[in-house]
Amino acid sequence: QKEVEQNSGPLSVPEGAIASLNCTYSDRGSQSFFWYRQYSGKSPELIMFIYSNGDKEDGRFTAQLNKASQYVSLLIRDSQPSDSATYLCAVTTSSASKIIFGSGTRLSIRP
Amino acid sequence: DADVTQTPRNRITKTGKRIMLECSQTKGHDRMYWYRQDPGLGLRLIYYSFDVKDINKGEISDGYSVSRQAQAKFSLSLESAIPNQTALYFCATSDSKDLWTGELFFGEGSRLTVL
Numbered sequence: 001q002k003e004v005e006q007n008s009g010p011l012s013v014p015e016g017a018i019a020s021l022n023c024t025y026s027d028r029g030s031q032s033f034f035w036y037r038q039y040s041g042k043s044p045e046l047i048m049f050i051y052s053n054g055d056k057e058d059g060r061f062t063a064q065l066n067k068a069s070q071y072v073s074l075l076i077r078d079s080q081p082s083d084s085a086t087y088l089c090a091v092t093t094s095s096a097s098k099i100i101f102g103s104g105t106r107l108s109i110r111p
Numbered sequence: 112d113a114d115v116t117q118t119p120r121n122r123i124t125k126t127g128k129r130i131m132l133e134c135s136q137t138k139g140h141d142r143m144y145w146y147r148q149d150p151g152l153g154l155r156l157i158y159y160s161f162d163v164k165d166i167n168k169g170e171i172s173d174g175y176s177v178s179r180q181a182q183a184k185f186s187l188s189l190e191s192a193i194p195n196q197t198a199l200y201f202c203a204t205s206d207s208k209d210l211w212t213g214e215l216f217f218g219e220g221s222r223l224t225v226l
Contacts, residue, residue, distance in 0.1 A: 004153075006153075008151055034214075036215075042219075043201065043217035043218065043219055043220060044154070044201075044215070044217055045217075046214045046215070049214070088153060088154065090154075097159075097161075097167070098144075098156055098159055098167075098169065099144075099156075099205075099215060100156065100170070101146075101153045101154040101155070101156075102153050103151060103152055103153035104153045
């Protein structure tokens, strides 16, 4: 079992709709959870982090964490074409020594 | 200038050659990482370093070695390159004081092709 799992997509969402991206992780001791966005040919950049159960909102983005289910998600409201990218879920290990990434979900926003 | 600089940005080499990818940073961060990215596999951790004297293996260290020459410099070496090491390599840094926010700052990547 991979430590961090994501559906690779592609996920196609119409412009203006809500995009929902999901991630599961295997290390129950993981403390912090992150969503990175990576445009084609570019480096990943951090868009959200969360470490408490529940929701965390930042503009059009909402991260959701459920540690009991070992599940973290990212919602993007009012999706824009500029949101088309690969979204990488990442988790700090229980020892907090390293950050492990999932394989990424490719999101495409269609006009 | 970029805060995290990788050289070379692109390299084509032959099987069996020794290759070094270099990373330098001006962010003053203590932690540095090397990741490899392959299509459909996301980012996989090769090595990471918490300071000059603290170097650790990641998920896929076989076939690679690293050197932390200074706090600002972290090099990745392939002693004898093989075709399945063809990938996009990213160097990243973080500040241990920001451990729980987990923000990694990435270089622009080094694309390596081994023929």
